[in-house]
Amino acid sequence: xxxxxxxxxxxxxxxxxxxxxxxxxxxxxxxxxxxxxxxxxxxxxxxxxxxxxxxxxxxxxxxxxxxxxxxxxxxxxxxxxxxxxxxxxxxxxxxxxxxxxxxxxxxxxxxxxxxxxxxxxxxxxxxxxxxxxxxxxxxxxxxxxxxxxxxxxxxxxxxxxxxxxxxxxxxxxxxxxxxxxxxxxxxxxxxxxxxxxxxxxxxxxxxxxxxxxxxxxxxxxxxxxxxxxxxxxxxxxxxxxxxxxxxxxxxxxxxxxxxxxxxxxxxxxxxxxxxxxxxxxxxxxxxxxxxxxxxxxxxxxxxxxxxxxxxxxxxxxxxxxxxxxxxxxxxxxxxxxxxxxxxxxxxxxxxxxxxxxxxxxxxxxxxxxxxxxxxxxxxxxxxxxxxxxxxxxxxxxxxxxxxxxxxxxxxxxxxxxxxxxxxxxxxxxxxxxxxxxxxxxxxxxx
Numbered sequence: 001x002x003x004x005x006x007x008x009x010x011x012x013x014x015x016x017x018x019x020x021x022x023x024x025x026x027x028x029x030x031x032x033x034x035x036x037x038x039x040x041x042x043x044x045x046x047x048x049x050x051x052x053x054x055x056x057x058x059x060x061x062x063x064x065x066x067x068x069x070x071x072x073x074x075x076x077x078x079x080x081x082x083x084x085x086x087x088x089x090x091x092x093x094x095x096x097x098x099x100x101x102x103x104x105x106x107x108x109x110x111x112x113x114x115x116x117x118x119x120x121x122x123x124x125x126x127x128x129x130x131x132x133x134x135x136x137x138x139x140x141x142x143x144x145x146x147x148x149x150x151x152x153x154x155x156x157x158x159x160x161x162x163x164x165x166x167x168x169x170x171x172x173x174x175x176x177x178x179x180x181x182x183x184x185x186x187x188x189x190x191x192x193x194x195x196x197x198x199x200x201x202x203x204x205x206x207x208x209x210x211x212x213x214x215x216x217x218x219x220x221x222x223x224x225x226x227x228x229x230x231x232x233x234x235x236x237x238x239x240x241x242x243x244x245x246x247x248x249x250x251x252x253x254x255x256x257x258x259x260x261x262x263x264x265x266x267x268x269x270x271x272x273x274x275x276x277x278x279x280x281x282x283x284x285x286x287x288x289x290x291x292x293x294x295x296x297x298x299x300x301x302x303x304x305x306x307x308x309x310x311x312x313x314x315x316x317x318x319x320x321x322x323x324x325x326x327x328x329x330x331x332x333x334x335x336x337x338x339x340x341x342x343x344x345x346x347x348x349x350x351x352x353x354x355x356x357x358x359x360x361x362x363x364x365x366x367x368x369x370x371x372x373x374x375x376x377x378x379x380x381x382x383x384x385x386x387x388x389x390x391x392x393x394x395x396x397x398x399x400x401x402x403x404x405x406x407x408x409x410x411x412x413x414x415x416x417x418x419x420x421x422x423x424x425x426x427x428x429x430x431x432x433x434x435x436x437x438x439x440x441x442x443x444x445x446x
Contacts, residue, residue, distance in 0.1 A: 008293060015154040015296040022149030026183050026191065040142055040191075041221065047138050055134040060111040062137070063325060066318040067104035070097050089314055096319060096413070103322025106329050107133075119329065123336055128328045128405075132373070133321060136190065136406055140320070143191045144312040150179060151198045153299045154292030157275070161288020171216070172257045173209045174276075181217040189407045192218035194312075197414045203273030207417040208257075208265035214416055215262070215426050216253040218401055219245075220374060225398050231378040232390040237445065241394060244441035248399050248434040255433060261422045270415060319413055328405035331372030341369040348431075355439045358386035366393045367435075371427050373405040374398070388442040395438035402427040 025040045032042060048055065073090035074097060080087055092100070109115040110125035119125045150156065156176040164175030171177070176199065184192025193214050200210035219225075225245070229238050256262055269276065278291060300308060334340050345364035352360035352367075362384050366377040377397035381390045402408050402423050411418050 011296040018153030099323035154295040157291040203271035206267040
């Protein structure tokens with residue numbers, strides 16, 4: 001009895017301490033400069049400000065090291081066990097090796113301002129290296145440090161007990177996914193996706209559930225949503241905007257799991273985990289507490305935790321950053337220098353005209369250009385005269401969720417059962433579901 005009591009006391013301390021740290025960093029809204037942020041976001045911003053002069057060099061060095069180490073390891077060593085750290089980090093397969101090499105070459109050209117000017121110009125390569133990638137580099141690094149305190153010590157089990165039935169019935173996913181959603185809402189879409197990937201690896205989500213959660217709950221942070229609204233000069237409409245966005249997000253999350261491609265995913269698990277079955281059969285406060293304590297008792301020790309954090313950071317820094325550099329640069333170049341997205345957006349012009357949206361021709365490219373990067377639709381909308389149309393584009397831009405410069409690439413790199421065709425289909429379907437809701441909201445508000 002004494003031993004069990006001591007074990008439970010230790011588990012309670014771990015649960016409370018880890019949840020307090022992880023929750024305060026990622027889930028607790030903190031007012032700052034007139035808007036809500038999280039502590040991790042404020043720390044990330046401070047690090048970016050303090051290290052602004054060296055971050056582009058660090059990102060470039062990371063890309064070069066990634067490419068060089070991957071080539072050397074892949075060419076001159078024999079395959080070992082798949083769970084070996086070096087195998088995980090440095091033998092990603094032919095496609096990802098190619099992306100790492102191209103990303104390193106692109107980063108070097110941007111940093112050194114060498115090669116064709118369009119690659120390193122301020123609107124293309126400069127934006128990618130100095131803004132998008134430096135932000136991702138810092139955010140991912142800090143988020144990987146904090147995330148295990150949310151996922152490994154019982155907090156998700158505690159949350160799941162309260163909302164399991166509602167989330168199962170409405171969204172067909174476990175209640176613990178509420179933490180993924182809140183982490184995204186406050187910390188950013190990348191944070192939410194990282195939580196989902198971690199839960200899938202540990203067997204708490206099936207392949208279908210993880211795919212549903214990652215593509216429907218991983219909304220950008222409320223702070224970045226405000227940036228989008230500010231870009232289209234509608235910051236005075238932020239709260240109505242967020243209400244319409246939330247409604248459209250809930251509708252999407254209820255519909256998307258029930259239609260292809262997400263409905264085609266199977267409920268197979270990556271790792272057998274008995275606590276997954278308990279989530280479905282045991283709900284309520286007492287059950288949630290006992291499951292949280294059990295999870296805290298099985299939490300990793302300091303050495304295992306350090307290894308987990310280090311591997312996760314290096315995996316994303318070495319794998320995602322170089323690939324994101326080349327994909328984001330290429331996407332922005334296509335958007336800036338060709339009519340490609342105008343052509344892709346042409347069918348939406350007729351749909352917008354059918355819905356009587358003003359400036360339909362100018363707004364049509366914004367319906368598809370967000371697949372490259374979420375910020376691009378706002379840039380397209382900034383020059384449109386109609387407040388209604390700018391409002392609609394802002395809702396669409398944030399609600400589409402899938403963008404290849406960051407989240408899309410992270411999903412493809414992960415073990416989640418999502419390929420590029422899936423992401424394109426999900427992007428289009430979310431756009432079609434959100435559009436009439438955004439139009440109705442704009443008509444009511446303006």
